[in-house]
Amino acid sequence: xxxxxxxxxxxxxxxxxxxxxxxxxxxxxxxxxxxxxxxxxxxxxxxxxxxxxxxxxxxxxxxxxxxxxxxxxxxxxxxxxxxxxxxxxxxxxxxxxxxxxxxxxxxxxxxxxxxxxxxxxxxxxxxxxxxxxxxxxxxxxxxxxxxxxxxxxxxxxxxxxxxxxxxxxxxxxxxxxxxxxxxxxxxxxxxxxxxxxxxxxxxxxxxxxxxxxxxxxxxxxxxxxxxxxxxxxxxxxxxxxxxxxxxxxxxxxxxxxxxxxxx
Amino acid sequence: xxxxxxxxxxxxxxxxxxxxxxxxxxxxxxxxxxxxxxxxxxxxxxxxxxxxxxxxxxxxxxxxxxxxxxxxxxxxxxxxxxxxxxxxxxxxxxxxxxxxxxxxxxxxxxxxxxxxxxxxxxxxxxxxxxxxxxxxxxxxxxxxxxxxxxxxxxxxxxxxxxxxxxxxxxxxxxxxxxxxxxxxxxxxxxxxxxxxxxxxxxxxxxxxxxxxxxxxxxxxxxxxxxxxxxxxxxxxxxxxxxxxxxxxxxxxxxxxxxxxxxxxxxxxxxxxxxxxxxxxxxxxxxxxxxxxxxxxxxxxxxxxxxxxxxxxxx
Numbered sequence: 001x002x003x004x005x006x007x008x009x010x011x012x013x014x015x016x017x018x019x020x021x022x023x024x025x026x027x028x029x030x031x032x033x034x035x036x037x038x039x040x041x042x043x044x045x046x047x048x049x050x051x052x053x054x055x056x057x058x059x060x061x062x063x064x065x066x067x068x069x070x071x072x073x074x075x076x077x078x079x080x081x082x083x084x085x086x087x088x089x090x091x092x093x094x095x096x097x098x099x100x101x102x103x104x105x106x107x108x109x110x111x112x113x114x115x116x117x118x119x120x121x122x123x124x125x126x127x128x129x130x131x132x133x134x135x136x137x138x139x140x141x142x143x144x145x146x147x148x149x150x151x152x153x154x155x156x157x158x159x160x161x162x163x164x165x166x167x168x169x170x171x172x173x174x175x176x177x178x179x180x181x182x183x184x185x186x187x188x189x190x191x192x193x194x195x196x197x198x199x200x201x202x203x204x205x206x207x208x209x210x211x212x213x214x215x216x217x218x219x220x221x222x223x224x225x226x227x228x229x230x231x232x233x234x235x236x237x238x239x240x241x242x243x244x245x246x247x248x249x250x251x252x253x254x255x256x257x258x259x260x261x262x263x
Numbered sequence: 264x265x266x267x268x269x270x271x272x273x274x275x276x277x278x279x280x281x282x283x284x285x286x287x288x289x290x291x292x293x294x295x296x297x298x299x300x301x302x303x304x305x306x307x308x309x310x311x312x313x314x315x316x317x318x319x320x321x322x323x324x325x326x327x328x329x330x331x332x333x334x335x336x337x338x339x340x341x342x343x344x345x346x347x348x349x350x351x352x353x354x355x356x357x358x359x360x361x362x363x364x365x366x367x368x369x370x371x372x373x374x375x376x377x378x379x380x381x382x383x384x385x386x387x388x389x390x391x392x393x394x395x396x397x398x399x400x401x402x403x404x405x406x407x408x409x410x411x412x413x414x415x416x417x418x419x420x421x422x423x424x425x426x427x428x429x430x431x432x433x434x435x436x437x438x439x440x441x442x443x444x445x446x447x448x449x450x451x452x453x454x455x456x457x458x459x460x461x462x463x464x465x466x467x468x469x470x471x472x473x474x475x476x477x478x479x480x481x482x483x484x485x486x487x488x489x490x491x492x493x494x495x496x497x498x499x500x501x502x503x504x505x506x507x508x509x510x511x512x513x514x515x516x517x518x519x520x521x522x523x524x525x526x527x528x529x530x531x532x533x534x535x536x537x538x539x540x541x542x543x544x545x546x547x548x549x550x551x552x553x554x555x556x557x558x559x560x561x562x563x564x565x566x567x568x569x570x571x572x573x574x575x576x577x
Binding site: 060063065088091092095096098099100102104106107108110111112113115116119120121123124125129132133136150152153154155168169172 | 317320451452453456473474476477478480481484525528529531532533534535536537538539543544545
């Protein structure tokens with residue numbers, strides 16, 4: 001189960017491919033160290049690890065928001081770099097195919113009201129206002145947030161903000177969804193709702209990559225787990241059942257405590 | 264790390280933490296009371312701002328006269344009326360316009376008492392004090408109507424010319440503020456921004472105002488949290504000394520850092536959804552008969568102000 005180098009695959013078979021990727025904040029604080037990862041279409045991948053192990057950084061890298069200091073990252077068979085994202089056509093295609101739900105909903109919900117927030121993505125990606133507006137109404141109905149449509153973000157609770165953040169990403173209908181700690185700081189009902197939604201989106205064929213240390217819901221929302229050590233490296237990959245059965249591994253990467261009970 | 268080692272790695276609690284600290288006097292006597300600090304007052308002011316915004320949101324959603332008019336028409340009408348009021352040179356004209364704003368407030372279901380208070384709370388502070396010297400004969404020469412002192416045998420005090428000029432400025436400011444308050448209390452913030460955009464204000468400017476407005480509340484919450492965290496650890500009376508000032512400085516610095524980090528995340532969130540420097544927004548404005556009638560009424564009012572003022576002036 002130890003991490004192995006990513007196998008050579010055909011570009012069309014691969015959604016994301018990271019090869020020996022490293023990244024440091026301010027060239028000083030390492031966040032990723034020699035990470036190799038392949039994500040295939042329709043897969044549901046969970047990135048597991050303790051706080052500060054590099055999960056969020058990897059998600060930002062997969063979304064083309066930060067770029068590796070060494071190694072290579074390709075998405076849908078094309079290299080993703082600062083240069084390639086300067087190309088308007090490539091950038092638009094990439095952004096419309098990949099959606100990112102940030103951990104901090106306050107950063108993601110930046111528009112003056114919920115309706116504008118959900119419309120932001122579709123409008124940026126070139127949909128006509130009428131079409132964007134119709135799409136906004138449908139997403140609002142799907143996520144049952146009609147009562148929030150005209151509210152300002154500061155009038156929303158944490159769970160409501162998370163729903164709006166997810167709606168704002170789903171409105172662009174991306175093929176790939178990246179979730180950073182999706183269930184963190186949510187009440188049990190919101191957690192259950194979100195888990196259910198991720199499960200349904202996965203069943204609908206979306207590729208899902210999420211960073212989490214919530215082990216309870218893993219078997220429901222992941223087909224494959226990628227485990228990070230506190231040294232910012234991938235130390236294991238496998239099916240959720242396999243990973244959850246390896247208590248020594250989970251202890252060594254600080255995902256559980258000896259006093260913890262596993263699901 | 265082995266499981267056993269991890270279990271045995273327990274926190275060593277110092278002895279003093281296991282003993283109760285001497286707290287309040289057990290007899291329950293009451294100590295001296297002090298007034299709240301300037302910090303608390305400032306934060307309460309912040310909470311007041313939030314209440315005002317929520318109140319404005321409520322009034323903007325009521326089914327009144329001005330709420331039914333297209334925000335673009337309202338915005339342009341206010342500009343036209345501001346210019347007309349600015350050109351008026353008679354207090355009587357401005358008093359008449361002020362009466363119209365009161366009537367519009369009532370027709371828009373705004374609490375008239377609140378509307379009047381909101382305008383007149385600031386006019387004396389910002390304008391009254393400023394024009395006060397101009398009412399005196401030492402600044403504006405003319406007929407002294409109220410003598411305050413004598414200088415080399417000549418009476419000095421308020422002059423009728425000075426009082427008229429001051430009255431004109433104060434009434435002009437009051438009318439201008441009333442018009443702007445009418446606009447903001449009857450138009451939801453988002454639609455006001457969209458109206459600004461549609462009348463040619465640059466998109467990036469609108470985006471920055473919108474985001475500043477959105478995040479000011481988040482930062483306000485952060486400051487309140489920081490203050491409450493400090494209050495919960497302040498034993499005894501809060502002092503208004505160097506420590507309080509140091510806290511204020513440190514909070515400002517920490518807030519600046521947080522705002523910087525947040526702005527970076529917000530930019531990433533925007534980029535992730537396709538933002539490339541040109542933000543687009545939903546706009547759904549359509550001019551109706553009422554809007555055209557409102558625009559015509561505004562034009563007629565502006566003409567009446569200018570003609571009436573000219574007649575009164577002559």
